[in-house]
Amino acid sequence: MGHCIICGTSVDGVVCRSHQEDVAFRFTGNHPNQLTPGRFYEGTVDGFADFGVFVDIGDSVTGLLHRSELDRRLESLDWDEGDTVYVQVTGVQDNGNVDLSWSIRQSPREFRGEVIDSPEGDRLPDDEPTPTTETEPEPEPEPRTADESRNDEEPEASTNGGSASVEPQSTAGPIDSGPPERVTVDALEESVGERIRIEGRVVDVRQTGGPTIFEVRDETGAAECAAFKEAGVRAYPEVEAGDLIRLTGEVERRHGGIQVETESLKPLAEADAEAVVERLDDALEAEAHPGEVEPLAEDPALADLTDEIADAAGAIRRAVIESRPIVLRHTATADGYVAGAAIERAVLPLVREQHDREDAQYHYFDRQPLEGEDYDMAAATSDVTRMLDNRARHDEKLPLVVLVDTGSTAESRDGIELLDVYDVERLVVDADPGFETSDVADGVVPDDGSITTTVLAANVACGVGDVRGEIAHLPAVSYWEEAPERYAELAREAGYGADAVRELREAVALEAYYQAYEDKRELVADLLFAGDDEVRSLASHVSEQFRAKLDDELETVRPHVETREEGDVAVAVLDTDAFTHRFDFPPTALLLDALFRDLRAEHDRLVVVGLDEADLQIRSTEGIDVRELAERVAERVPEGGVLASGVRRGRLSFLIGEREAVREAASEIAADLAA
Incomplete structure (x- = not known):
């Protein structure tokens, strides 16, 4: 022995x-x-x-x-x-x-x-001294409360830190008080070696090969608390993330950090729980909300959105602080990618600041391009499936879903409502005016379409983190035509002249097309946030490919564009199904945008119609209500199955058998609407 x-x-x-x-x-x-x-x-x-x-x-x-x-x-x-x-x-x-x-x-x-x-x-190793059989005398016990006296009757166990402690106790029934003095998390550093009490919310539970680690947050911060039953076995299995608890234990310094070795962990009585919730909410709101966010530049289009921008930034910050994942969905366009990257640039440092996990920036933030232009049921079903699986398998909290350059039109309603069924918080940042989904989502949406989504997203990002100097050039990058001087000046001050801004935009647009479902986090960051001329040459190189591919395709389709006059409106029709390389760059939408810009120099009033097998897109010098266009075409071709399938890109869908009738009706009616 x-x-x-x-x-x-x-x-x-x-x-x-x-x-x-x-x-x-x-x-x-x-x-x-x-x-x-x-x-x-x-x-x-x-x-x-x-x-x-x-x-x-x-x-x-x-x-x-x-x-x-x-x-x-x-x-x-x-x-x-x-x-x-x-x-x-x-x-x-x-x-x-x-x-x-x-x-x-x-x-x-x-x-x-x-x-x-x-x-x-x-x-023991041969060179180790034989351990002494003497042990240090036990310290005199402190005065005990009735609760602690009952704890003494339970069998001993140990925590991961090696201190003798009490076996995890039953949490059946709430308790009314806790034995030692309550200590806030920010004061644990001064309480090393002391027996303390924490009251707060369990924000994360993870099982290691040894103890169970409970991350507990109070109004001042979060602390890791180790509870040990036996190696690899879940302690306090009835306690889940989100529970309001009172934890008693000893503060120890372990591996360069502070950890509480758990002695007991119990749910709070109702009155105490209400007080904790109030403290947490007040502290969280104070920590998360940025207050008034100074805009990147004076822009009249932002004048009525200052509160919405600050609230959106606060919602993002709050999700990170609460250890809720953020799923950011954006269109696979230059504006969508740049806007998403602006928010990503602000969120990732905050995630790293709030979480010690090596992979925290991948675990708590996920930027995913959409396959289409709307947050439809396909996208929402994918997100809901993934989040429910993560909750079931990893006890992960439901995310904050941020919809960027999408989500404000009625075409996204079904997808957003599916998130609503599961009480998932939704936030829309979208330059498409109208905010037709405002009853099912919060967000930042302007009253007119004079600014880009990146302008909105970059200002939100400034409220999320201190990234103003890093992202000041992004608004200028998001304008295909000449950027407003206020944003061009910001880009110049950041070291990006007009040519550099154009190269960034074109490079992102090209990379957005390939592997469109991938976030390409590091590649996009290299393009947009290059630190020196050597890295910036990447954008220049990719931009050359963009220009070569787009110019080649424009040259290919030009002879096949049919142009006619409808009153004082020029109508240019391109059969994109027959006269484009459909499965190569550029995509139809980007090609039509470029064709429209080229032809507009020749006509005061112009409508460009791109016609695929069962899909039609409209570009016009005058704003056209795509839903009105669809209704009028449907009246003209009642058996054509005509629907407004994408108001952002002026997209109509129809039955293949009525293709020519729809083409003729859409061209005439679009010219009438543009007149």
């Missing part, structure tokens, strides 16, 4: 069961079955694979540390073959395979001792 080298408890060996995770074991056996699951072992990196790292435990056993067990991406792991590392054995399969888990401790000094794990039993 010996004594535990950590606490002095009598044990068969050198470390008690409660402190197995506090020491590093050196394995001298020769068979996987001699390993003890739950223990942390010293190992050596044997090799790498796409799915993880092979680690030698001792001289005769190799285990796999799967990439899913890492707290960072495999490619960012700074290990080399032959390096000494520390891993936790989580299991030994019947076929001898050894499963390993990540250890945040990667140095012997981060453990509280080293022990040899041999087939003959545990022992």
Whole structure:
């Protein structure tokens, strides 16, 4: 019989069961079955694979540390073959395979001792002194409340930090008071070694190979609290993210940070819970809302949107602070990508500031281009499916969905309403005027179409984070024709002249077309936020490809454009189904935009009609109400199945069999509306 080298408890060996995770074991056996699951072992990196790292435990056993067990991406792991590392054995399969888990401790000094794990039993290394059997005297107990006295009757367990503590208790029924004095999270640094009480909301729960980690937020910040039942087993399984709780424990400094070793964790009584909610809401609102956001430039179109811009920035900040993921959906256009990148540029530093996880910026922020121009049922169904799966599998909170350059027209209503069914917060940032979905979403939408979505998004981004200097040039990038001088001046001050702005716009437009469903986060960032001339040459190179491809296609289609006069309006019709390279760059919408700009120099009033197999797009010098156009064409061709399928791009859909009739009717009616 010996004594535990950590606490002095009598044990068969050198470390008690409660402190197995506090020491590093050196394995001298020769068979996987001699390993003890739950223990942390010293190992050596044997090799790498796409799915993880092979680690030698001792001289005769190799285990796999799967990439899913890492707290960072495999490619960012700074290990080399032959390096000494520390891993936790989580299991030994019947076929001898050894499963390993990540250890945040990667140095012997981060453990509280080293022990040899041999087939003959545990022992200290030969150069270690024999542990003394004397233990320090127990401190005199502090005066106890009735609640604490009841806690003393329950069996002991230990936390991940190695301090003796109370076994997780039943949370059946709320409690009325907590024993020690309440301490706010921002004061934990001054409370190391003390027994304290925290009251707040559980914002995240994650199970490690050892303890269960509860992230608890009060009105001053969030703290990680470790609760241990046994290795890899969920402590307090009845406590979920979102619960209002009172937690008692001891503050310890672990691995360079502060962690509370949980002694008890219980739900708050109703009155106490209401007080906590009020404190949290007040503090969160004060922290999240940016107040008045100074616009990037004086713009009359923004004059009536100052409150909406500040509220949108506050909603984004609040989601990050509450550990809610943000899903940003935008059109796969230059304006959509640039606007989305502006918000992304502000959100990612905030995510990294609020969350310690290595992959936090990928876990809590997801920018996804849309396949179409509206947030329709297809997009919403994809998002809802993913978020429900993440909630079921990972206990992830429902996200904030930010719709950029989409979402304000009625065509997005069905998708937004599906989010509403699940009480998912929705935010629209869209330059398409009208805000027809304002009853089902909050947002920033102007009364007219004189500005781009990027102008709105960039101003929102300035409220989210301190990125004004980084994104000042983006509004100018989003204008296909000459940008307003106020935004051109901002770009020049940031070092982007007219040619550089054009190159950025064209480069983003080209990359937006290829792999349109991908966010291309790093590539877009390289294009838009280049730090030197060498990197900026990337935009110049891609822009040359854009111009060459677009000019070639314009030259190809020009002979096939049929132009006729309808009164004082010129109507140019292009059969894009027959006379374009349909599955190559540029896409039809961008080609028609360019064709319209070219032809407008020749005509005062112009309508351009692009006709696919069962789809028609309109461009006009005068604003055309696409829904009115669709109604009038449907009256003229009642069997054509004519619908306004995209008001942003002047898009109508119809039945293939009535193609020529729809073409003729649409051309005449569009000319009439443009007259």
